[in-house]
Amino acid sequence: MYERQILICAGTGCISSGSLQVHEALRKELQKHQMEDKVRIILSGCHGFCEKGPIFIVYPEDIFYCEVQAEDIPELVEEYLVKGNVVERLLYKDPVTEDAVTSHQEIPFYSKQKRLALRNCGVIDPENIDEYIIRGGYQGLERALRMESLDIINMIKSSGLRGRGGAGFPTGMKWEFAYRNESDKKYVVCNADEGDPGAFMDRSVLEGDPHAVLEGIIIAGLAIGSDEAYLYVRAEYPLAIRRLRTAIAQAQEYGLIGENILGSGFGFKINIKEGAGAFVCGEETALLASIEGERGMPRPRPPFPAVKGLWGEPTCINNVETLANVSLIMRKGTDWYSAIGTEGSKGTKIFALTGKVNNTGLCEVPMGITLREIIFDIGGGIRDGKKFKAVQIGGPSGGCLPESHLDQPVDYDSLTSAGAMMGSGGMVVMDEDTCMVDLARYFLSFTQSESCGKCTPCREGTKRMLEILERITKGQGVAEDIPRLQKLALAVKDGSLCGLGQTAPNPVLTTLRYFQDEYEAHIFDRRCPAGQCQELLTYYIDPELCTGCRACTRVCPTGAITGEKKEPHVIDEEKCINCGSCAERCKFDAIKVK
Amino acid sequence: MISLTINGQNVEVEEGSTILEAADKLDIFIPTLCHDSRLAPVGACRMCLVEVERARALMAACSVPVMEGMVVHTDTERVHAARKENLQLLLANHPLDCLTCEKNGDCRLQDYCYLYGISESEYEGERKDYALDESNPFFIRDMNKCILCGLCVRVCHEINGAGAIDFTNRGFDTKVTPFFDDPLVESPCVFCGMCVDVCPVGALTPKQGIRQGRPWELQMVRTVCPFCGTGCGLELYVKDNKVVKVKGDPLSLASRGQTCVKGHFGIDFLHHPERLQKPLIRKNGELEEVSWEDALNLIASKLKRLRGEELAGFSSARATNEENYLFQKFLRTLGTNNIDHCARL
Numbered sequence: 001m002y003e004r005q006i007l008i009c010a011g012t013g014c015i016s017s018g019s020l021q022v023h024e025a026l027r028k029e030l031q032k033h034q035m036e037d038k039v040r041i042i043l044s045g046c047h048g049f050c051e052k053g054p055i056f057i058v059y060p061e062d063i064f065y066c067e068v069q070a071e072d073i074p075e076l077v078e079e080y081l082v083k084g085n086v087v088e089r090l091l092y093k094d095p096v097t098e099d100a101v102t103s104h105q106e107i108p109f110y111s112k113q114k115r116l117a118l119r120n121c122g123v124i125d126p127e128n129i130d131e132y133i134i135r136g137g138y139q140g141l142e143r144a145l146r147m148e149s150l151d152i153i154n155m156i157k158s159s160g161l162r163g164r165g166g167a168g169f170p171t172g173m174k175w176e177f178a179y180r181n182e183s184d185k186k187y188v189v190c191n192a193d194e195g196d197p198g199a200f201m202d203r204s205v206l207e208g209d210p211h212a213v214l215e216g217i218i219i220a221g222l223a224i225g226s227d228e229a230y231l232y233v234r235a236e237y238p239l240a241i242r243r244l245r246t247a248i249a250q251a252q253e254y255g256l257i258g259e260n261i262l263g264s265g266f267g268f269k270i271n272i273k274e275g276a277g278a279f280v281c282g283e284e285t286a287l288l289a290s291i292e293g294e295r296g297m298p299r300p301r302p303p304f305p306a307v308k309g310l311w312g313e314p315t316c317i318n319n320v321e322t323l324a325n326v327s328l329i330m331r332k333g334t335d336w337y338s339a340i341g342t343e344g345s346k347g348t349k350i351f352a353l354t355g356k357v358n359n360t361g362l363c364e365v366p367m368g369i370t371l372r373e374i375i376f377d378i379g380g381g382i383r384d385g386k387k388f389k390a391v392q393i394g395g396p397s398g399g400c401l402p403e404s405h406l407d408q409p410v411d412y413d414s415l416t417s418a419g420a421m422m423g424s425g426g427m428v429v430m431d432e433d434t435c436m437v438d439l440a441r442y443f444l445s446f447t448q449s450e451s452c453g454k455c456t457p458c459r460e461g462t463k464r465m466l467e468i469l470e471r472i473t474k475g476q477g478v479a480e481d482i483p484r485l486q487k488l489a490l491a492v493k494d495g496s497l498c499g500l501g502q503t504a505p506n507p508v509l510t511t512l513r514y515f516q517d518e519y520e521a522h523i524f525d526r527r528c529p530a531g532q533c534q535e536l537l538t539y540y541i542d543p544e545l546c547t548g549c550r551a552c553t554r555v556c557p558t559g560a561i562t563g564e565k566k567e568p569h570v571i572d573e574e575k576c577i578n579c580g581s582c583a584e585r586c587k588f589d590a591i592k593v594k
Numbered sequence: 595m596i597s598l599t600i601n602g603q604n605v606e607v608e609e610g611s612t613i614l615e616a617a618d619k620l621d622i623f624i625p626t627l628c629h630d631s632r633l634a635p636v637g638a639c640r641m642c643l644v645e646v647e648r649a650r651a652l653m654a655a656c657s658v659p660v661m662e663g664m665v666v667h668t669d670t671e672r673v674h675a676a677r678k679e680n681l682q683l684l685l686a687n688h689p690l691d692c693l694t695c696e697k698n699g700d701c702r703l704q705d706y707c708y709l710y711g712i713s714e715s716e717y718e719g720e721r722k723d724y725a726l727d728e729s730n731p732f733f734i735r736d737m738n739k740c741i742l743c744g745l746c747v748r749v750c751h752e753i754n755g756a757g758a759i760d761f762t763n764r765g766f767d768t769k770v771t772p773f774f775d776d777p778l779v780e781s782p783c784v785f786c787g788m789c790v791d792v793c794p795v796g797a798l799t800p801k802q803g804i805r806q807g808r809p810w811e812l813q814m815v816r817t818v819c820p821f822c823g824t825g826c827g828l829e830l831y832v833k834d835n836k837v838v839k840v841k842g843d844p845l846s847l848a849s850r851g852q853t854c855v856k857g858h859f860g861i862d863f864l865h866h867p868e869r870l871q872k873p874l875i876r877k878n879g880e881l882e883e884v885s886w887e888d889a890l891n892l893i894a895s896k897l898k899r900l901r902g903e904e905l906a907g908f909s910s911a912r913a914t915n916e917e918n919y920l921f922q923k924f925l926r927t928l929g930t931n932n933i934d935h936c937a938r939l
């Protein structure tokens with residue numbers, strides 16, 4: 001009989017901060033204390049709070065230890081497991097009050113979340129199918145096996161589930177199209193390409209709860225009348241791929257994949273295809289081309305994949321998170337699901353919260369929550385007491401929303417009308433030190449280099465937009481640049497073949513819409529209000545703070561700083577090349593920029 | 595049949611037709627750079643964008659299938675703006691050396707810029723800067739002029755099957771190259787020259803015609819390739835009674851514009867000084883020019899002296915199937931089965 005259960009996170013984030021070493025140390029330490037049969041260790045999937053990893057939770061008490069290292073283990077075992085004294089220094093501390101929190105339920109990062117797609121992540125051992133089954137796994141499939149295809153489709157339709165891969169297309173409708181296109185062969189494809197930089201929700205689901213996705217895939221196959229699926233996972237996700245392979249093998253052994261599933265007569269096969277990692281390969285038609293062994297370039301739609309997809313056959317493509325929701329909806333029912341969220345957007349969405357917030361990581365929230373709640377409650381507000389400036393939502397081709405939108409509900413339609421999009425759920429928070437022009441330039445440089453090169457507006461247009469933005473951030477902007485950017489952005493949006501080009505201008509359009517004054521400051525005043533664009537900075541020395549120590553004069557490569565010893569120094573603007581070396585060297589914080 | 599409206603005119607076309615095909619039926623012009631009816635549509639160049647009522651974005655006429663009741667506009671401000679913007683963008687990355695470009699006068703980029711009154715791009719910035727590939731004797735590849743329409747890639751994959759070239763890199767650096775960007779001679783290219791024929795701009799230039807005449811100075815003569823019995827149609831481009839260059843004839847029913855290296859580039863013999871133009875008979879050890887009548891008489895008299903198996907016939911791939919059939923029939927009538935053909939060698 002085990003007395004305690006310890007969950008050590010073995011998601012990619014915690015593994016890289018040392019959780020496997022923690023596991024090894026714990027194993028040895030338990031042996032030393034002869035406690036191996038009293039404490040059960042589980043390597044779990046991601047808890048989302050990667051910033052505080054490795055995460056280490058002790059049950060049944062539910063004590064949440066974070067940033068645990070192998071060196072901490074002897075103390076943890078001795079003090080807590082043996083003597084029962086909570087090791088305070090390893091508890092989570094509230095960033096504002098600095099109070100220690102013992103249970104993870106009390107941590108604001110978790111308390112506002114609603115973890116549906118992530119229901120098992122961090123809770124079960126993803127390499128053990130029994131743990132999934134104990135928590136209700138494969139009940140949805142069992143139910144679906146007793147239903148007609150159209151009834152399954154209607155159930156998903158009335159749940160209101162919309163695709164989590166970006167476009168938010170109603171999943172039930174997509175299934176119905178694929179169902180109605182008759183063919184001897186049909187495919188289900190699970191899109192696990194996850195190319196948005198900084199997004200890792202799909203990876204976490206695959207690593208932490210692979211069966212939830214497999215179950216969703218099989219249900220989709222049952223609904224549209226398909227007997228084979230491809231799971232397209234980027235090769236940069238080796239752990240996800242390994243766990244998926246393990247999960248498929250276990251499900252096969254249990255008769256949940258393969259011929260005659262649970263004696264129903266329905267057979268289904270799941271293949272894994274490793275993608276070489278191009279952002280555009282997440283676009284559904286490019287993804288299909290890639291599975292077929294072609295270069296990942298989008299194809300014109302129509303025909304849509306539901307009509308003519310993989311190898312010309314009707315194909316239903318869904319995102320990982322979408323499918324993880326499917327298995328839950330089938331188990332818990334439509335009414336339960338559609339009670340969560342808003343009128344047009346049901347359920348929850350996982351966001352990868354990063355940038356200048358106190359708590360970064362993965363959070364799953366009900367649709368309709370406000371941006372303010374995500375950023376200030378879950379995210380714990382802006383780091384270092386700075387001021388919130390904007391939030392980029394929807395990945396590199398999402399939009400950038402200002403403070404006036406903080407109380408906006410997060411759902412598909414509101415985000416789109418504000419010029420942003422749900423996208424795959426990237427959320428980057430910016431503070432007052434972020435330059436909005438530079439931000440647009442940064443995202444565009446990503447989309448430009450990831451453009452597949454097929455169509456003219458995207459390939460050439462994003463390049464010219466990027467060049468204009470580069471010139472503006474270097475102080476070489478001209479008045480016509482703003483209308484020119486606007487014109488180009490609309491042309492690229494309106495004329496591009498696939499979603500990449502059609503959305504790539506969003507960061508430019510939204511920053512122009514909400515922060516045009518910053519563009520103007522760069523162009524007309526040759527000034528970067530956020531003080532980020534190197535070429536536009538003016539360094540000066542605050543005479544009050546300068547002690548005349550001469551440290552700066554020794555590092556300035558152009559000899560721009562002069563002054564007598566122990567007297568305040570001055571910087572010659574003409575000679576200064578804005579390298580910033582002096583500011584880095586000054587011990588008295590006397591060198592400022594404007 | 596599907597019925598739709600384009601610019602207010604009604605038209606009926608077969609199900610599965612594209613908007614472009616429907617517009618064609620009404621003689622409504624839609625510019626294209628990446629379209630070729632022999633190849634699967636890709637919708638890459640975005641020159642054929644049209645407005646379809648109730649559609650959110652502009653649609654590529656070359657690839658969108660018609661739908662019952664569709665209402666299409668090809669002549670709106672939004673459509674023209676999109677096309678102009680595309681031309682602006684292509685020009686911003688194109689060497690404007692039309693004065694010496696072989697394609698001048700036969701270039702679709704030039705034609706459309708003329709149509710829309712665009713003489714230079716309003717965008718300045720980086721341009722492609724690639725070395726020429728002159729590695730093969732037949733044509734020059736200048737990827738600085740390439741507009742990445744993909745026609746050459748598709749003709750090479752879909753029609754020839756050689757698959758010698760494809761797109762490499764991404765974004766602005768996208769380029770059509772052989773494997774590893776090696777010179778074309780080191781690739782599986784068979785130099786059929788079909789890519790040269792489909793290229794809408796001056797990126798692929800046949801060496802034979804260089805500085806031999808402007809397109810408008812050349813007279814096009816349609817003919818059948820003399821090299822083998824397939825009977826591919828060729829377009830000969832002639833100036834001052836001299837064939838300057840050759841292209842496949844897209845109207846030929848036998849070949850629909852397809853060629854092989856011989857038909858496309860093997861024209862040196864045409865105007866070669868040593869080319870045999872009249873029959874020759876060796877008399878007293880010297881070859882002498884004679885009439886066709888004398889030559890045929892000589893052959894007939896020699897054939898008459900041979901009996902049955904003493905005679906053998908050797909036929910040529912330059913003859914058609916029908917000619918080859920007649921040839922073997924003729925020899926069998928003369929009593930021999932000793933018949934062979936150069937294609938077996």
Ligand SMILES: Cc1cc2nc3c(=O)[nH]c(=O)nc-3n(C[C@H](O)[C@H](O)[C@H](O)COP(=O)(O)O)c2cc1C
Pocket residue numbers: 162163164165166167168169171174191192193194195196279280281282283284285317318319320322323424498499500
């Ligand atoms: C450039 C681009 C990248 C995309 N990347 C992804 C991705 O990484 N993962 C994903 O699920 N969908 C991605 N999509 C969306 C897919 O094309 C497709 O809409 C989605 O997989 C459909 O699944 P859903 O209906 O379940 O959302 C991308 C789309 C575009 C245009």
Ligand code: SF4
Pocket residue numbers: 280297298450451452453454455456458459496497498499500501502
């Ligand atoms: S929009 Fe961009 S990524 Fe999409 S097909 Fe065109 S060039 Fe490729």
Ligand code: SF4
Pocket residue numbers: 739740741742743744745746747770789792793794795797798
């Ligand atoms: S070389 Fe010519 S045919 Fe080939 S992609 Fe470039 S422009 Fe098109």
